[in-house]
Amino acid sequence: MSRYKSGYRLEHRLQKIYTQHGWLATRFPKSGRRLYPADVLALKRMYGETHIHLIECKNASKEDKEKKAIYIQAKQIQKLVETAKKHQARAMVAYSFPHQHARIVEANQLKSSGEMFYVEPDDGVPIKKFINLKAKHA
Numbered sequence: 001m002s003r004y005k006s007g008y009r010l011e012h013r014l015q016k017i018y019t020q021h022g023w024l025a026t027r028f029p030k031s032g033r034r035l036y037p038a039d040v041l042a043l044k045r046m047y048g049e050t051h052i053h054l055i056e057c058k059n060a061s062k063e064d065k066e067k068k069a070i071y072i073q074a075k076q077i078q079k080l081v082e083t084a085k086k087h088q089a090r091a092m093v094a095y096s097f098p099h100q101h102a103r104i105v106e107a108n109q110l111k112s113s114g115e116m117f118y119v120e121p122d123d124g125v126p127i128k129k130f131i132n133l134k135a136k137h138a
Contacts, residue, residue: 010057010102011039014094014127018042018053021131037083040094052089055104056080058119060097069118070095072110077117081107097121104130 011027018025023044028036038054045051056077058070072093084091084107091107105124110117124130 010059010094010096013102014040014055014057015042017127017131021128023131038080038091052084052087053092054080054084054087054089055092055094056107058093058095060095067097069120070097071113071116071118074112074115074117077107077110093119093124094127095119095124102127 015025015027018040023042025040025042027040028038039057040053040055042053042055043050056072058072060067060070077091077093080093081091083089092104093107093110094102094104096102100121103119103121103124104127105119107117109123110119111123112118
């Protein structure tokens with residue numbers, strides 16, 4: 001499966017999970033090639049507050065199964081965080097390694113290696129667990 005298709009599948013899966021949990025979620029097609037701030041935007045009104053998540057999706061393909069981390073350019077994460085702050089949103093990164101359920105982590109919790117940020121397979125939490133926690137603590 002191509003990187004585009006695996007990324008597309010993760011974006012759709014994320015949109016579906018958020019929607020199933022009562023969020024309004026949409027994906028921005030080809031966000032990396034356009035001016036969109038992230039791959040997925042999710043909104044939900046809970047307990048009198050509006051919660052907004054701007055989510056960047058990253059996949060390690062089956063060809064990358066030997067990799068122990070997914071690297072993301074620092075510029076891309078900085079832009080995501082700035083845009084989220086501007087709109088009172090949370091900047092998130094959803095990711096998936098081969099044979100692993102998708103996970104999510106806040107952008108400010110990514111590890112840094114200078115010019116790049118990265119996530120490892122056990123960083124963050126499974127997406128469904130994260131959404132359920134947000135609903136309980138919002």
